[in-house]
Amino acid sequence: MVDWSYEFSEFTATEKPDDKWRRKEPKFITTDPTNPQVFYLSGRYQGKASVMQFTKKQGNMQWWTSFNQLTYIQSIIEVPGNSIFYGCGDYDVNDAFGTAITTTAYTAGIFKMDNDGSVKWMMTISGTNPVSSAANQDRCFGVTVDNANTGTLTALLQVKMKEVRSSTYNPGNYYDTVLM
Amino acid sequence: MFSSMQGLVKVNNYHFFAGWSYGYQTNLQKLTKPTTSLDFDAYVYKYMFNHDQSYSCIYESTINANTMSGRVTLSVQSKI
Numbered sequence: 001m002v003d004w005s006y007e008f009s010e011f012t013a014t015e016k017p018d019d020k021w022r023r024k025e026p027k028f029i030t031t032d033p034t035n036p037q038v039f040y041l042s043g044r045y046q047g048k049a050s051v052m053q054f055t056k057k058q059g060n061m062q063w064w065t066s067f068n069q070l071t072y073i074q075s076i077i078e079v080p081g082n083s084i085f086y087g088c089g090d091y092d093v094n095d096a097f098g099t100a101i102t103t104t105a106y107t108a109g110i111f112k113m114d115n116d117g118s119v120k121w122m123m124t125i126s127g128t129n130p131v132s133s134a135a136n137q138d139r140c141f142g143v144t145v146d147n148a149n150t151g152t153l154t155a156l157l158q159v160k161m162k163e164v165r166s167s168t169y170n171p172g173n174y175y176d177t178v179l180m
Numbered sequence: 181m182f183s184s185m186q187g188l189v190k191v192n193n194y195h196f197f198a199g200w201s202y203g204y205q206t207n208l209q210k211l212t213k214p215t216t217s218l219d220f221d222a223y224v225y226k227y228m229f230n231h232d233q234s235y236s237c238i239y240e241s242t243i244n245a246n247t248m249s250g251r252v253t254l255s256v257q258s259k260i
Contacts, residue, residue, distance in 0.1 A: 027185070069255055075186045111260075122255045138251075142188025142197060156188035156197050158181070164248055166241035177181045179188075179195060179227065180248060 004059035008045065023047045028076050032115050034083045038062065042073045042087065049073045049089055051113060063117035069124060070109045071095065074141045075156075079148060083115040088140035088155055091124065108140035110155055125180075127161020131173040136160065155180045181223075198224045206238050 008024055027043035032053075042051045049070035053062040069091050076087035093105040107126035113119050129136045142156030157178040164178065165171035183199040190196075200220045203213035213219045225238065 068259060075188070119257075119260050122260045124253045124255060125251050126253075127251050139183075141183035141185055141199070144188050144190045144195070146190060154188065154190060154195060156183055158183040158199075161251060163251055164243045168241060169239060175181055175183075177183060177197065177199070178243065179197065179229075180243075 003057075006054070006059050006061075021046050025072070027073060030076055030078055030085070032083070033078055033081050035115060038115075040076070040085075042076050044072055047071070047095065049091075049109075051076070051087070051117075053115070053117065065113065065117045065119060067109070067111070067119075067122070069107075069122065070111070074139070075143050077143055077145065079145055082148075084112060084120070085115070086110070086112050086143050086145070086153060088143045090139040093136075103135055104137075105135040106137045106139050108138045108155075108157055108159070110140060110143060110153070125157065125159075127159065127163045129160045129173060130162040130165070130171050134160075134173045137175070184222075193228055195227045195229070196224060197227065198222065208237055 010022055023044060025044040026041055030040045032038050038053050038055055040051055040053055044050060045066065048066040049072055050064060050066045052064045054060060055062065070089050071092040073087055073089040076085060078085050088108065088110040090106040090108050093107060107124050109122060109124050111119055111122040126136060126138050138157065138159040138161050140155055140157050144154050146152040146154045157180055158175045159178050160173065160175060162171055165176050181199055181201045183197065187198045188195060200222050202218050202220050203211045204223065
């Protein structure tokens with residue numbers, strides 16, 4: 001038996017098919033360690049990285065937070081016994097549809113949220129591609145709590161920024177992995 | 181190297197990170213794949229910060245904390 005269903009419909013019927021407002025990519029469903037009545041859906045909606053809270057019983061949306069400086073959410077994690085959670089992803093700087101995903105510019109972003117939908121902080125991480133003619137591409141694909149007591153995190157970055165890559169390995173226009 | 185979505189977990193003192201690449205090279209192994217016909221493989225690495233250098237397997241370098249901090253910008257609330 002289906003208790004409820006939820007459809008994310010088009011923003012409008014008149015916009016161009018490639019308009020960013022139509023871009024939606026649901027990615028993660030996560031729970032709330034402090035509130036068993038709700039769950040979170042995170043991903044991309046109306047072109048922006050988004051986190052939504054729904055009630056489990058009725059499927060009602062409680063709140064929706066969208067990010068101006070984040071396009072994709074690539075990772076989201078709960079903190080056991082806590083109402084806060086962390087996430088990360090990347091921002092398609094130019095938001096240029098038609099630009100191949102391999103050549104568009106990205107900055108990485110990491111954020112902290114509370115279960116009332118408020119964003120406590122957000123940081124962006126970016127640098128310069130060692131090949132000047134190529135796009136700057138710095139992205140974040142993972143975040144984990146390193147120490148819950150001290151509130152320290154570890155982030156998994158996929159970067160091209162020359163500023164932090166070792167010259168020993170002759171960095172070029174390819175991705176290196178950074179744990180921060 | 182490409183990283184996978186939700187590609188990082190920590191278990192005790194170890195970080196595990198996953199992704200995909202065409203070929204790889206460590207201090208102990210090397211696998212070469214043609215760049216003209218990409219053939220990707222998945223990977224999972226197990227890593228410990230501040231490990232004994234005698235256990236070093238992957239090519240790695242420590243990033244200066246100030247250098248890394250210089251690439252990080254804390255967004256003001258109104259722009260988030």
